[in-house]
Amino acid sequence: MPDDEQVHLAAEGFRMLADPTRIKILWALLQGESSVACLAELVGASPTAVSQHLAKLRLAGLVRGRREGTFVHYSATDVHVRALLAEALFHADHTDRDLPDHASGDLTAHVPAGGAAGS
Template sequence: MPNDEQVHLAAEGFRLHADPTRIKILWAPPQGESSVACLADLVGAAPTAVSQHLAKLRLAGLVRGRREGTFVYYSAADVHVQALLAEALFHADHTDRDLPDHARGDLLPHTGPATQPAT
């Protein structure tokens, strides 16, 4: 059983993922670093809105920013963010298309083979 701090952090991560614009924002940085203006174009939102979303995602440790002059370039904080998002989108695709469930050993998109949990 996870401890209370782990549960709290996981719930906070899910809460921050629970916004369509943030999902789009999180999907773009794993493809490479992106500026606020580029992300705004990609997700179809105003740069100010994207900047506010990025501030929350950065504080939660889901994205990182790298300053270069007056610009900040954002990327996913680590591979776990990308894997969680890929799994959520994979699940959504299967739910949307009413596809069968997969066994734990099947290949997952973007993440490679699923691993068995430690016992």
């Protein structure tokens, strides 16, 4: 059984993923570092809204910022964020397309309808 702190942190991470804009922001950041302005354009939200989402994602430990002069470049924190988001999207794809479970438990062959997990 995980300890209470692990459970709390995991629940907080899932809570942060419970927003479509934050999922899009994380997906974009998994493709590489990005600024608020670029992310706003990619996800179709205002820079102010994206900044607020990034602040929450940063507090949850899902993204980090790297300051360069007056700009901050954001990226996903680590490979765990990629795996977490990929699994959530794979699950959504299975639900959306009513696909059967993976009989062997092998998830390596799965590619969601919208593209590869790493693309």
